[in-house]
Amino acid sequence: MPGRRGGIVNKASPTIQDVARMANVSTATVSRALSAPASVAEETRRLVIEAVERSGYRVNQTARNLRRKQAGAIVVLVPNIGNPFFSRILAGIEATASKAGLNVLIADTRQPRAHEGPLSEYLHNNRADGILVLDGSLPDRFFSAGNRSHPPIVYACEWSEGTRLPSIRFDNAGGAALAVEHLADLGHKSIGHILGPLDNVLTRERRRGFDNALKARGLPMRPDWYFDGDFTLATGANAALRWLELPERPTAVTASSDEMACGFMSELYRNGVKVPEDVSVVGFDDIDIAERFIPALTTISQPRMEIGETAANALIDLIRNPDRKPTGTGFTRLLDARLVVRSSTRAVA
Amino acid sequence: MPGRRGGIVNKASPTIQDVARMANVSTATVSRALSAPASVAEETRRLVIEAVERSGYRVNQTARNLRRKQAGAIVVLVPNIGNPFFSRILAGIEATASKAGLNVLIADTRQPRAHEGPLSEYLHNNRADGILVLDGSLPDRFFSAGNRSHPPIVYACEWSEGTRLPSIRFDNAGGAALAVEHLADLGHKSIGHILGPLDNVLTRERRRGFDNALKARGLPMRPDWYFDGDFTLATGANAALRWLELPERPTAVTASSDEMACGFMSELYRNGVKVPEDVSVVGFDDIDIAERFIPALTTISQPRMEIGETAANALIDLIRNPDRKPTGTGFTRLLDARLVVRSSTRAVA
DNA sequence: GGTCGGCTTGCAATCGATTACACCTGCTCC
DNA sequence: GGAGCAGGTGTAATCGATTGCAAGCCGACC
Numbered sequence: 132m133p134g135r136r137g138g139i140v141n142k143a144s145p146t147i148q149d150v151a152r153m154a155n156v157s158t159a160t161v162s163r164a165l166s167a168p169a170s171v172a173e174e175t176r177r178l179v180i181e182a183v184e185r186s187g188y189r190v191n192q193t194a195r196n197l198r199r200k201q202a203g204a205i206v207v208l209v210p211n212i213g214n215p216f217f218s219r220i221l222a223g224i225e226a227t228a229s230k231a232g233l234n235v236l237i238a239d240t241r242q243p244r245a246h247e248g249p250l251s252e253y254l255h256n257n258r259a260d261g262i263l264v265l266d267g268s269l270p271d272r273f274f275s276a277g278n279r280s281h282p283p284i285v286y287a288c289e290w291s292e293g294t295r296l297p298s299i300r301f302d303n304a305g306g307a308a309l310a311v312e313h314l315a316d317l318g319h320k321s322i323g324h325i326l327g328p329l330d331n332v333l334t335r336e337r338r339r340g341f342d343n344a345l346k347a348r349g350l351p352m353r354p355d356w357y358f359d360g361d362f363t364l365a366t367g368a369n370a371a372l373r374w375l376e377l378p379e380r381p382t383a384v385t386a387s388s389d390e391m392a393c394g395f396m397s398e399l400y401r402n403g404v405k406v407p408e409d410v411s412v413v414g415f416d417d418i419d420i421a422e423r424f425i426p427a428l429t430t431i432s433q434p435r436m437e438i439g440e441t442a443a444n445a446l447i448d449l450i451r452n453p454d455r456k457p458t459g460t461g462f463t464r465l466l467d468a469r470l471v472v473r474s475s476t477r478a479v480a
Numbered sequence: 481m482p483g484r485r486g487g488i489v490n491k492a493s494p495t496i497q498d499v500a501r502m503a504n505v506s507t508a509t510v511s512r513a514l515s516a517p518a519s520v521a522e523e524t525r526r527l528v529i530e531a532v533e534r535s536g537y538r539v540n541q542t543a544r545n546l547r548r549k550q551a552g553a554i555v556v557l558v559p560n561i562g563n564p565f566f567s568r569i570l571a572g573i574e575a576t577a578s579k580a581g582l583n584v585l586i587a588d589t590r591q592p593r594a595h596e597g598p599l600s601e602y603l604h605n606n607r608a609d610g611i612l613v614l615d616g617s618l619p620d621r622f623f624s625a626g627n628r629s630h631p632p633i634v635y636a637c638e639w640s641e642g643t644r645l646p647s648i649r650f651d652n653a654g655g656a657a658l659a660v661e662h663l664a665d666l667g668h669k670s671i672g673h674i675l676g677p678l679d680n681v682l683t684r685e686r687r688r689g690f691d692n693a694l695k696a697r698g699l700p701m702r703p704d705w706y707f708d709g710d711f712t713l714a715t716g717a718n719a720a721l722r723w724l725e726l727p728e729r730p731t732a733v734t735a736s737s738d739e740m741a742c743g744f745m746s747e748l749y750r751n752g753v754k755v756p757e758d759v760s761v762v763g764f765d766d767i768d769i770a771e772r773f774i775p776a777l778t779t780i781s782q783p784r785m786e787i788g789e790t791a792a793n794a795l796i797d798l799i800r801n802p803d804r805k806p807t808g809t810g811f812t813r814l815l816d817a818r819l820v821v822r823s824s825t826r827a828v829a
Numbered sequence: 830g831g832t833c834g835g836c837t838t839g840c841a842a843t844c845g846a847t848t849a850c851a852c853c854t855g856c857t858c859c
Numbered sequence: 860g861g862a863g864c865a866g867g868t869g870t871a872a873t874c875g876a877t878t879g880c881a882a883g884c885c886g887a888c889c
Contacts, residue, residue: 144606146875157839162877172837192607193551194875197542197844204585213571213785215564215768222562225588234585234607236553239574257493258541258583364772390768397772419739423713423746425774436562495845506869511847521867543845546874 145186154182165190196257204234205446206259210266211241216388216416216435217265220288223439224263231447233260240266261446267291267332283449287442289332290463297449297462299442303333304340306431306468307385310413311344313429313470314383318479319411323356323381325370325391331362337387337415356381360391367394374410375402382410382479389414389421389430396424396475411476427473438466494535503531514539545606553583554795555608559615560590565737565765565784566614569637572788573612580796582609589615603630610795616640616681632798636791638681639812646798646811648791652682653689655780655817656734659762660693662778662819663732667828668760672705672730674719674740680711686736686764705730709740716743723759724751731759731828738763738770738779745773745824760825776822787815 151158156175164171164179171179182188196203205228209217221237228235236259253259261282267289286298314322324341327334338357345352355377358370367386371394374380386392392414396406406412406426414421417432441464500507505524513520513528520528531537545552554577558566570586577584585608602608610631616638635647663671673690676683687706694701704726707719716735720743723729735741741763745755755761755775763770766781790813 147877148875158876159839159841159878160837163838166877170837175837191546191875193542193546194844195877197540197546197846198875198877200844202542211571212574213568215567218564218567218570219562221567221586222560222588225561225586229587235587236583236585237570237574238578238584239571364768368772393769394772397774397776400774419713420742420769423717423743425746425749427746496847497845507846508848508870509868512868515847519867524867540845543874544847546876547845547847549874 144191145188146191147188149186150179150182150188153186154178200257202257202260203232204236204259205261205263205443205450206236206238206253207263208238208240208266208269210239210268212237212239215418217288219435220265220439220442223436223441224287224443225439227440227443228447231443233447240269261285261450263287263442263446265289268330283446283453285442285446285449288438292332297445299438299445299464300466301433301438302465302468303336304343306415306433306470307337307340307387308344308347309468309470310385310415310431311341311348311350313472314385314411314413314476315344315348315350317383317411317476319381319383320350320479321353321356321379321381321383322350323358323374323384325358325360325367325384325386325395327387327391328361329359334387341385353381358384360387362388362390364390364394364397367391367396368398369394371395371398371402371404374399375404380410383412383476384410385413385415387415389416389418389428392428392430392475393420393424396426396428406475407477413476417471421471422473424475426475429473429476430471432469432471434466441466493540494537495540496537498535499528499531499537502535503527549606551606551609552581553585553608554610554612554792554799555585555587555602556612557587557589557615557618559588559617561586561588564767566637568784569614569788569791572785572790573636573792574788575785576789576792577796580792582796589618610634610799612636612791612795614638617679632795632802634791634795634798637787641681646794648787648794648813649815650782650787651814651817652685653692655764655782655819656686656689656736657693657696658817658819659734659764659780660690660697660699662821663734663760663762663825664693664697664699666732666760666825668730668732669699669828670702670705670728670730670732671699672707672723672733674707674709674716674733674735674744676736676740677710678708683736690734702730707733709736711737711739713739713743713746716740716745717747718743720744720747720751720753723748724753729759732761732825733759734762734764736764738765738767738777741777741779741824742769742773745775745777756824756826762825766820770820771822773824775824778822778825779820781818781820783815790815 147158147161151161154161156179160171160175161179164176168176192203207221207224225235253262259282262284264284264286265288269291284296286294286296290298290300311322322345324338326338342352358373360366360370367390370391384395386395392412396412399406404410414428414430417430421428421430496507496510500510503510505528509520509524510528513525517525541552556570556573574584602611608631611633613633613635614637618640633645635643635645639647639649660671673687675687691701707722709715709719716739719740733744735744741761745761748755753759763777763779766779770777770779
């Protein structure tokens with residue numbers, strides 16, 4: 132009896148028309164029964180629900196989106212998806228967005244032709260209801276180019292300097308200061324700093340916090356105690372080589388990222404220098420490995436999951452209430468950084 | 481003279497109708513000029529292009545997708561986006577998909593209600609033209625449930641045992657064997673193994689490779705030399721504690737993931753045991769930090785970016801040619817693993 | 830008894846593209 | 860000179876939902 136299970140087999144997906152027919156109502160009623168249940172009589176609603184279940188109907192999002200002029204998705208612009216620092220933030224974004232029924236599209240801004248094509252697609256093609264930018268190197272004006280209207284945009288983590296767009300940030304300067312305070316409290320008088328890429332806002336903010344804290348404590352700021360880097364392990368290792376060559380070495384070094392701190396310690400180890408006996412090291416970010424590195428890394432911890440959630444919520448809020456769109460300042464949320472003391476720092480001998 | 485720049489300002493996006501009007505042709509012609517240039521007279525094409533440029537027209541993807549019954553996106557089901565292991569694979573996927581003009585949607589399968597709602601949304605709602613599954617714990621039958629048609633599906637990295645769906649994999653067993661060979665060559669006769677989660681295919685594959693290689697070399701397989709784990713740093717550290725308690729300790733340990741290997745070494749360090757002097761350690765995955773851990777970790781390297789690319793290409797191929805959809809076996813591609821020797825292994829004393 | 834208002838429901842337009850089909854023009858070939 | 864064909868274009872249906880408007884029904888109120 133092949134007819135028995137002939138109901139659903141392999142046919143094209145049922146549409147709202149099919150449901151309407153089964154329930155003996157109009158498509159309008161089906162639509163309302165599903166998205167505004169209160170506006171439909173109870174009995175009718177029951178009939179519709181039943182028809183939906185029997186047919187296995189699922190709304191076609193594309194059609195709905197076309198009609199409603201929305202996309203049902205947000206896009207996240209991230210510089211290098213492969214970087215674990217961002218993936219945790221992504222996790223926070225994804226959790227929040229999916230709770231709100233929004234899909235998450237990711238786009239890598241470091242991709243070859245990412246700048247014109249795809250990006251402006253997202254901006255003006257209704258592919259996204261909102262955009263979350265994790266890449267501060269994309270200039271602000273990029274988004275307002277051609278004075279056309281665009282979906283809401285929120286910066287998270289990084290931002291473009293002088294932007295009027297809302298942003299969710301960590302207190303990077305404050306975090307860097309925390310690191311210096313900690314080292315100064317341990318009696319360190321000579322403190323170096325490994326920088327991130329110079330065109331990065333985080334690098335600049337962290338350096339600002341570092342410099343200010345040094346000044347506040349009356350500690351020296353020597354140019355040869357700043358080391359170039361770009362947040363990667365390799366440049367951290369490179370800084371170690373530079374440190375070794377120094378005629379007068381700082382007794383402590385703060386790095387603008389944990390990866391650089393680890394690279395730094397790794398290279399020191401290979402050269403027979405001990406942390407924290409010979410030099411204290413503080414990182415920034417508190418990535419997973421920090422706790423288990425050898426020695427365990429003292430660092431500045433930031434709630435990365437939380438920044439993802441907060442940013443996603445801010446964006447969703449803007450999407451839902453397009454009216455209040457205050458692009459003024461004061462639209463920036465600052466999340467606290469926290470010092471986590473482990474074994475890579477100790478008092479000067 | 482406000483009229484001067486009145487052309488584009490803040491109006492709703494131009495539609496194909498607007499372009500047609502400007503170029504004095506029908507919408508059909510505009511559509512053809514853009515997606516099948518050859519079928520339109522050169523002069524007409526020029527007119528259309530010009531109108532497109534003057535108006536700043538961009539096709540509305542939602543409308544196009546509705547008409548074409550496609551989604552313009554693939555979805556990647558990943559267990560825990562926050563895990564750096566996956567983020568590199570994601571990067572490969574993203575690069576490939578965006579080259580093919582497809583958006584990438586990510587969904588976290590470890591999310592609370594991820595199992596019924598969102599997932600079946602993706603499966604049957606035209607939200608995705610194809611699905612890439614990085615989570616082998618999602619059983620195969622999950623996708624074919626209710627014998628409805630679904631978009632093409634490809635497993636990458638992990639897979640569900642006995643699946644008939646295509647999959648792209650590393651040679652996990654081979655990699656694990658490589659690790660054992662290496663240690664045996666160094667003279668180790670007692671080798672332990674830290675397992676991943678038991679319900680994970682990779683765990684099982686790697687263990688199988690490990691066991692076989694042991695057998696082939698005539699080395700002992702002792703139950704108390706297998707340590708439980710779940711791929712995380714914490715469980716690696718835990719295994720170290722177990723190792724320390726052992727009356728008879730293996731002189732070498734292979735871990736089913738680099739993270740566990742690092743956790744293991746970290747905890748040994750805290751207990752005064754030295755790697756590789758007291759025990760040799762081999763990891764699996766070759767994550768970034770492996771090279772810079774202390775000591776640098778000998779491990780099995782897998783081309784993660786490449787697996788992402790390969791999987792994405794396989795999926796895209798299936799999307800473009802829905803006809804040849806051989807769900808038979810033999811539809812699995814195996815990518816080679818490679819041993820990278822660093823400093824965490826040495827010959828037995 | 831008639832009017833008004835609230836609650837349900839259906840009709841049909843609409844979102845913005847794609848594309849089957851028909852039509853027109855001009856040329857070739859017999 | 861007419862049939863046939865190819866190339867180029869337009870008309871209008873279509874994808875699958877949402878929603879403004881109108882209409883029907885029913886009870887309440889004067």
